[in-house]
Amino acid sequence: MKLKFCGIFAATVLAQMTVMADEPSAGTRYGLFDGLDHRSIYGQGYFPEPFLVDDSDLEPTEARLDWLHTSAGAQHSDQVKAEMEKGFGLLTLELEIPYERNVDSGAISHGIGNIDLGARYPFQQFVSAGGFVDSTFGAAMEVGIPTQSAVSKNAELVPKIFNDLKIGNLTVQSIAGYSTLFGPDGDGGVQNFEYGFIFGYSISHRQLPLPGVLEVAPMLELTGETQLNEADAGHTALIGDAGFRFFCKSIGSVQPRLGLAFIFPVNSAARDETHWGVVTSLVFQY
Numbered sequence: 001m002k003l004k005f006c007g008i009f010a011a012t013v014l015a016q017m018t019v020m021a022d023e024p025s026a027g028t029r030y031g032l033f034d035g036l037d038h039r040s041i042y043g044q045g046y047f048p049e050p051f052l053v054d055d056s057d058l059e060p061t062e063a064r065l066d067w068l069h070t071s072a073g074a075q076h077s078d079q080v081k082a083e084m085e086k087g088f089g090l091l092t093l094e095l096e097i098p099y100e101r102n103v104d105s106g107a108i109s110h111g112i113g114n115i116d117l118g119a120r121y122p123f124q125q126f127v128s129a130g131g132f133v134d135s136t137f138g139a140a141m142e143v144g145i146p147t148q149s150a151v152s153k154n155a156e157l158v159p160k161i162f163n164d165l166k167i168g169n170l171t172v173q174s175i176a177g178y179s180t181l182f183g184p185d186g187d188g189g190v191q192n193f194e195y196g197f198i199f200g201y202s203i204s205h206r207q208l209p210l211p212g213v214l215e216v217a218p219m220l221e222l223t224g225e226t227q228l229n230e231a232d233a234g235h236t237a238l239i240g241d242a243g244f245r246f247f248c249k250s251i252g253s254v255q256p257r258l259g260l261a262f263i264f265p266v267n268s269a270a271r272d273e274t275h276w277g278v279v280t281s282l283v284f285q286y
Helices: 002-020 268-273
Strands: 061-072 075-088 091-104 107-112 115-127 133-145 155-167 170-182 191-201 213-227 236-248 255-265 276-285
Touching (some): 236 268, 236 276
Antiparallel strands (some): 061 075, 075 091, 091 107, 155 170
16 A cells, blocks of 8 residues: 555656646746746646645645544544644744544543644745646655653654646646654654645636636545554555535635534554544635
């Protein structure tokens, strides 16, 4: 499973390198080694915010509140997460504060989870003539700070790479990271390969005239985690979700974006931990 999804990510990268060879010469390049392109739609709100996979688009100023519920037999978990993102030029900084409540056969654990600090920046873009294909590669870093609650004992460090690709009305966002846990808890020292893919399609108000909605984006996500060391090395859990993101009409300078998705396990390892789930997301961009 790890090799399969590594292959998908590698194929995406190779495809982009192939089309870059046909890039027209124009005075639109800028940035380090002229890697970026002024024509790119990166950072213009075209890519729908993911539900479970990490966001990778440039966000000028955004506030977000998510609720995630998952269940597996007598076990169920709820997480409420508040998030703020702020752009400084092409650099996006991110702050996440989650609260978790887990129930396992009647035993309850709860508390504030790791406080996550993140940063991301694009380094290479390709835009075809007419903008039909628009691709942005970038790098990111996430640091999880433990709160020493019942659900947060270990720090986490995750360097990542990402690609945001638009082909016509189709968007494909992909991200891969290398996670290491540090701390006294039983998972301290565990390393994981994390990856995710988000497929979206833009349906305009003209095509689907819902009241108060500018655009609807049906979405499909796949997110996986493969442990790389210790006793469970090779253990891979793959989760999927399917849902919609609604880009609503602005209220003053604020544009709400509502989201709802159903969560399902893709492989047996994920099914051991999650039988089903639901996630709701409310985003305010201003």
